[in-house]
Amino acid sequence: MEIYQYTNKGQRKENQDYTVYKVLPSGDSIFIVADGMGGYSYGDVASHVVGDSIASFVEANIDKYEPQTLLENAIKGANEALMQKRLLLNVRKMGTVVSVAMIKGGELYVTWLGDSRVYLFNGDDMVFKTEDHSLLNEIKTKRPLSASTIERYAGVVTKCIMGDDDLGEIPVKVIPITKGETIVLCTDGFHKEMDIQWALNYNTALKETLDAKSNYASDNYSFIKVAI
Incomplete structure (x- = not known):
C-alpha cells in the first residue's frame, strides 16, 4: 500500500484543511480529510480536533466494535x-x-459529513464516490438548479460536525476492494477547482503543478491518495 498526502492553503490566509492517517499493526488503516468551516471560529482547530479524535478512536478500538459501529x-x-x-x-x-x-x-x-469526498478508482474508472451533503444537492432533487440558486447556495452544507447535540444520521458505506485499486479523499477546494486525476496519478511532477495552482486557487485544497 502506498500513501500520499497533499495540502495547500491556496489564496486563503490560513489552511483550515487537515489530513491524517494511521496504519495499524494489524494491517487495518484509517484515513481522514477534514475541512474546517471558515464562517465559524477556529476552523483550523476544528479540523485538527476532529481528525485526530477519529484517528485515535479507531486506533484504540479497532477490534472492539463492528466496523460500521x-x-x-x-x-x-x-x-x-x-x-x-x-x-x-x-x-x-x-x-x-x-x-x-x-x-x-x-x-x-466510508463515512462522511459535508462536501469533502471519498472516491474509489479501478484504474481510471471511478467505482464509488460519496454524494455531498449540500443544500444544492437537496434542492436539485426537487427542481432544476438556476444560476442564481447555484451562486446563492454554493458551499452550503447540510451535515457537518459542530460539537453540538444534533449530528443527525451518520452514513456508512461498505465497498469491496481489490489490490490495484486507489482511494482518494479530498476537500471541496480540491474537487471543485482541481482535476481529480491529479490526485489519482500524483507524483513529483504533479506536485509542482499543484503547487503552482496556489496562485489562483480560491480555497484550501487537500487530498490523501491510497494505492492499494
Missing part, C-alpha cells in the same frame, strides 16, 4: 471532543466537514 462511534466521539474544545475556547460555533475511509478485512468502510 466503530466509525459511527468515532464520529460521535469527535463531535464530543469538538464540543469540549468549543466550550474551552468560549465560542458559540465551531465546525468542520469530514470524510473518512477505513480499510479492514479486505473491505472499504
Whole structure:
C-alpha cells in the first residue's frame, strides 16, 4: 500500500484543511480529510480536533466494535471532543466537514459529513464516490438548479460536525476492494477547482503543478491518495 498526502492553503490566509492517517499493526488503516468551516471560529482547530479524535478512536478500538459501529462511534466521539474544545475556547460555533475511509478485512468502510469526498478508482474508472451533503444537492432533487440558486447556495452544507447535540444520521458505506485499486479523499477546494486525476496519478511532477495552482486557487485544497 502506498500513501500520499497533499495540502495547500491556496489564496486563503490560513489552511483550515487537515489530513491524517494511521496504519495499524494489524494491517487495518484509517484515513481522514477534514475541512474546517471558515464562517465559524477556529476552523483550523476544528479540523485538527476532529481528525485526530477519529484517528485515535479507531486506533484504540479497532477490534472492539463492528466496523460500521466503530466509525459511527468515532464520529460521535469527535463531535464530543469538538464540543469540549468549543466550550474551552468560549465560542458559540465551531465546525468542520469530514470524510473518512477505513480499510479492514479486505473491505472499504466510508463515512462522511459535508462536501469533502471519498472516491474509489479501478484504474481510471471511478467505482464509488460519496454524494455531498449540500443544500444544492437537496434542492436539485426537487427542481432544476438556476444560476442564481447555484451562486446563492454554493458551499452550503447540510451535515457537518459542530460539537453540538444534533449530528443527525451518520452514513456508512461498505465497498469491496481489490489490490490495484486507489482511494482518494479530498476537500471541496480540491474537487471543485482541481482535476481529480491529479490526485489519482500524483507524483513529483504533479506536485509542482499543484503547487503552482496556489496562485489562483480560491480555497484550501487537500487530498490523501491510497494505492492499494
